[in-house]
Amino acid sequence: MHPAPSLILFTTLSGLGFGLLAFLGVGLPSVTGWIAAVFFAIGFVLAGGGLAFSAFHLGHPERALKAFTQWRSSWLSREAWAASGTLGLMALFAAALVLGGLRIAPLGWLGALACLATVGVTSMIYASLRTVPRWHHWSTTAMFLGYALCGGALLAGQRWPALVLLALTGLGQFLAWKAGDARFAAAGSTTGTATGLGHLGQVRLFEPPHTGGSYLTREMVFVVARKHATKLRSIALILAFLVPLALLLLPDFHHLGAALAVLSHTLGVLAARWLFFAEAEHVVGLYYNRSAA
Amino acid sequence: MTDLPEKTERKLGLVIDLDTCVGCHACVIACKGWNTENYGAPLADADAYGTDPVGAFLNRIHTFEVQPDPREDGSLPPAQMFHLPKSCLHCDDAPCVTVCPTGASYKRVEDGIVLVNETDCIGCGLCAWACPYGAREMDPAEKVMKKCTLCVDRIYNDNLPEADRQPACVRTCPAGARHFGDLADPDSAVSRLVEARGGMDLMPEQGTKPVNKYLPPRPRDAEIDVLAPYLAPVDEHPKGFLGWLDRALGKL
Ligand code: SF4
Ligand code: SF4
Ligand code: SF4
Numbered sequence: 001m002h003p004a005p006s007l008i009l010f011t012t013l014s015g016l017g018f019g020l021l022a023f024l025g026v027g028l029p030s031v032t033g034w035i036a037a038v039f040f041a042i043g044f045v046l047a048g049g050g051l052a053f054s055a056f057h058l059g060h061p062e063r064a065l066k067a068f069t070q071w072r073s074s075w076l077s078r079e080a081w082a083a084s085g086t087l088g089l090m091a092l093f094a095a096a097l098v099l100g101g102l103r104i105a106p107l108g109w110l111g112a113l114a115c116l117a118t119v120g121v122t123s124m125i126y127a128s129l130r131t132v133p134r135w136h137h138w139s140t141t142a143m144f145l146g147y148a149l150c151g152g153a154l155l156a157g158q159r160w161p162a163l164v165l166l167a168l169t170g171l172g173q174f175l176a177w178k179a180g181d182a183r184f185a186a187a188g189s190t191t192g193t194a195t196g197l198g199h200l201g202q203v204r205l206f207e208p209p210h211t212g213g214s215y216l217t218r219e220m221v222f223v224v225a226r227k228h229a230t231k232l233r234s235i236a237l238i239l240a241f242l243v244p245l246a247l248l249l250l251p252d253f254h255h256l257g258a259a260l261a262v263l264s265h266t267l268g269v270l271a272a273r274w275l276f277f278a279e280a281e282h283v284v285g286l287y288y289n290r291s292a293a
Numbered sequence: 294m295t296d297l298p299e300k301t302e303r304k305l306g307l308v309i310d311l312d313t314c315v316g317c318h319a320c321v322i323a324c325k326g327w328n329t330e331n332y333g334a335p336l337a338d339a340d341a342y343g344t345d346p347v348g349a350f351l352n353r354i355h356t357f358e359v360q361p362d363p364r365e366d367g368s369l370p371p372a373q374m375f376h377l378p379k380s381c382l383h384c385d386d387a388p389c390v391t392v393c394p395t396g397a398s399y400k401r402v403e404d405g406i407v408l409v410n411e412t413d414c415i416g417c418g419l420c421a422w423a424c425p426y427g428a429r430e431m432d433p434a435e436k437v438m439k440k441c442t443l444c445v446d447r448i449y450n451d452n453l454p455e456a457d458r459q460p461a462c463v464r465t466c467p468a469g470a471r472h473f474g475d476l477a478d479p480d481s482a483v484s485r486l487v488e489a490r491g492g493m494d495l496m497p498e499q500g501t502k503p504v505n506k507y508l509p510p511r512p513r514d515a516e517i518d519v520l521a522p523y524l525a526p527v528d529e530h531p532k533g534f535l536g537w538l539d540r541a542l543g544k545l
Contacts, residue, residue, distance in 0.1 A: 001422070059416015059436025066413055067394035073296050076419055077394035130388065130499060131425045188498045189425070191357070195377055196493045196507050197311070201361035206374060209321075209353035212346050215430040219418065283496065284427035287355050287379070 002222045003277035010054035012269050017047025018115040019152025021090045025112030028158050040094040051083055075124040082121045086114040119148040133187035134180045134280045143176050147269055154262050163248050170241030184281050194286040205289035220282040221290045232275055240268025297390055301405035304477040305443055306383050306504035308486050312511050314470035316356055316376030320462035324352040327461035332446040333411050337434035349430045351441040352380035352462055381428040381441035382503030383407050389420035405504055406445055411437045425499040476504050
């Protein structure tokens with residue numbers, strides 16, 4: 001799939017933002033007053049900013065409100081509800097805490113759950129697509145949640161939770177990549193099934209329908225060279241997990257270290273998200289002889 | 294609503310014959326022509342005369358080569374060529390409809406046609422991702438999703454002569470490779486064609502239950518080599534003069 005910057009920024013930033021808001025909701029750290037205001041502001045800017053980036057992906061952003069109508073069948077519509085509802089809940093909680101000095105704990109817990117639910121719903125937009133076997137798996141949701149929790153823990157300055165989450169998510173990402181590589185073949189779609197001619201022999205594209213590109217080839221038949229993918233995977237693992245882990249383990253861990261850890265993690269997540277899209281093979285590639293190698 | 298109807302009264306669709314399609318792309322042009330001038334936003338081309346032209350099409354022809362398995366003696370039978378016209382298959386279980394957040398994509402209860410309401414479409418492109426067949430394309434100028442309408446503005450159009458109340462691609466096909474009709478009616482011409490020729494689904498494993506069916510190529514006649522009978526050696530071990538000649542030539 002085409003790694004659109006708007007979607008990479010949307011999923012990365014909103015994941016970090018909702019992750020941080022989830023930690024703030026459960027009172028980790030248990031801040032009040034100005035410090036709370038700053039923490040919440042970061043959370044809202046990241047989550048809201050991410051959502052704003054998603055609007056750049058739309059052909060007609062002025063009609064975006066219509067996306068609230070089909071929650072019964074569409075994960076994208078559910079995402080619109082989940083994101084705005086969660087931001088509303090957390091805004092109430094934050095207002096009571098910052099302005100009223102009142103911590104409404106049940107509201108915070110509910111908000112934190114809603115944050116994680118929103119990240120889960122976002123992941124389902126991708127995981128529900130049967131046409132992209134690499135995404136069509138529970139691990140897609142697990143990884144989205146893992147990344148959101150890692151980023152949230154780092155931003156919230158929760159050293160020990162962050163250590164555990166980073167180690168688990170890093171390992172999970174490694175395994176998810178390995179398992180994902182085999183999923184296209186396992187899904188069973190081949191040029192033979194795509195043309196219905198498989199029973200006759202080896203089917204191969206002789207002539208594409210058009211000599212230039214098209215919306216389909218640009219959007220869905222994106223191919224990354226394997227050697228680049230391998231390199232990027234290593235870079236993503238190092239930046240998103242290993243560097244922050246090392247920084248967190250330094251004996252005198254300070255604000256500077258925390259900031260560097262957040263920065264490195266964010267860059268790593270951006271690389272991982274680029275791969276999430278770029279490496280995802282759509283079955284329509286079978287009609288263009290450009291499927292998973 | 295982007296919920297799918299439980300059941301549609303009719304299942305209008307196409308039956309496409311892979312045995313007869315000659316790959317002329319006439320239906321591609323007829324489709325582009327009709328759908329540029331009629332229902333919905335025109336099908337735009339961007340950079341049409343530049344270095345990187347792209348355009349929206351609702352119907353495209355892919356050409357495939359099939360190499361049959363080696364014969365028992367290890368030799369390869371000749372490869373065969375097929376042209377595969379592909380437009381929306383108006384699936385019964387259309388994933389493109391259920392993913393649509395706005396309700397712009399819908400499947401009609403009365404005839405099963407899958408359409409996009411262009412004034413509701415936000416151009417998110419998710420439906421194109423959900424379609425296994427590449428049947429939806431974003432218009433490069435209008436930024437709304439375009440797809441085959443089954444020429445809904447022809448098939449019910451009383452202003453057209455009866456013979457033209459067929460999809461443009463069907464009407465134009467010089468080989469008669471595209472057929473239009475109601476696939477829910479077992480007695481319709483298309484249903485009988487599917488029955489007789491073993492009509493099949495594309496990518497059935499995707500679970501979309503396409504309405505459109507493809508007719509597999511008929512088995513080719515056994516390989517005929519018109520010269521073979523004349524070239525076969527008449528006698529493997531000739532005697533007499535021919536035998537002497539054979540041996541003499543063999544020694545050269
Ligand atoms: S062919 Fe694609 S666009 Fe058409 S109904 Fe099926 S899934 Fe939807
Ligand atoms: S591109 Fe338009 S029709 Fe397709 S899912 Fe988005 S809103 Fe619906
Ligand atoms: S039915 Fe109409 S819209 Fe669909 S492919 Fe044929 S000509 Fe195009």
